[in-house]
Amino acid sequence: xxxxxxxxxxxxxxxxxxxxxxxxxxxxxxxxxxxxxxxxxxxxxxxxxxxxxxxxxxxxxxxxxxxxxxxxxxxxxxxxxxxxxxxxxxxxxxxxxxxxxxxxxxxxxxx
Amino acid sequence: xxxxxxxxxxxxxxxxxxxxxxxxxxxxxxxxxxxxxxxxxxxxxxxxxxxxxxxxxxxxxxxxxxxxxxxxxxxxxxxxxxxxxxxxxxxxxxxxxxxxxxxxxxxxxxxxx
Numbered sequence: 001x002x003x004x005x006x007x008x009x010x011x012x013x014x015x016x017x018x019x020x021x022x023x024x025x026x027x028x029x030x031x032x033x034x035x036x037x038x039x040x041x042x043x044x045x046x047x048x049x050x051x052x053x054x055x056x057x058x059x060x061x062x063x064x065x066x067x068x069x070x071x072x073x074x075x076x077x078x079x080x081x082x083x084x085x086x087x088x089x090x091x092x093x094x095x096x097x098x099x100x101x102x103x104x105x106x107x108x109x110x111x
Numbered sequence: 112x113x114x115x116x117x118x119x120x121x122x123x124x125x126x127x128x129x130x131x132x133x134x135x136x137x138x139x140x141x142x143x144x145x146x147x148x149x150x151x152x153x154x155x156x157x158x159x160x161x162x163x164x165x166x167x168x169x170x171x172x173x174x175x176x177x178x179x180x181x182x183x184x185x186x187x188x189x190x191x192x193x194x195x196x197x198x199x200x201x202x203x204x205x206x207x208x209x210x211x212x213x214x215x216x217x218x219x220x221x222x223x224x
Binding site: 033041042043044045048088092096097098099101102103104106 | 151152153154156159166168201203208211212213214215216217218
């Protein structure tokens, strides 16, 4: 069946280092969404990418959608403690347009 | 502020004792979703409504039911909770189907004793 895979599962970084999470779909997606979930919180929508090769920036966050619309990445420059949480990608399922979620990447800042 | 509200935030129930979780929204969105999320996992869609049209995920157990009496409210009923149903239950809304972002409530943490 249709799958969205996300790696890595965890990433430990020192504050100030960069962070990247990668998302790969088994099928072409019409769009891809990114959500952030803080510890103990609920998912919060960050962005939606729609166009092939699209790149969008939000301050220190850079989102990319691959040319084939099957992969995506989120890159955070110079991480801060406020970036801690789990980042999920999600794309619509072909059959009923409901979101298929990646497993998430947990960003952990080393003390 | 427009938002998605879930009550209660924490719910403790006994094994086999029916429980109802509630969700309300002031966004006037057409679609409402119920997700189950266990620790360190992605949210798992249980079912969703487009207006009053109910859509069940194929792998959602029969133990889980839902009601949407009007646009603003949606309920999740767990008829006979088992220990494996302990999780965070998240309600979400969207204006339309997955082409648009989803807005999540704070969740209800269910404990089954």
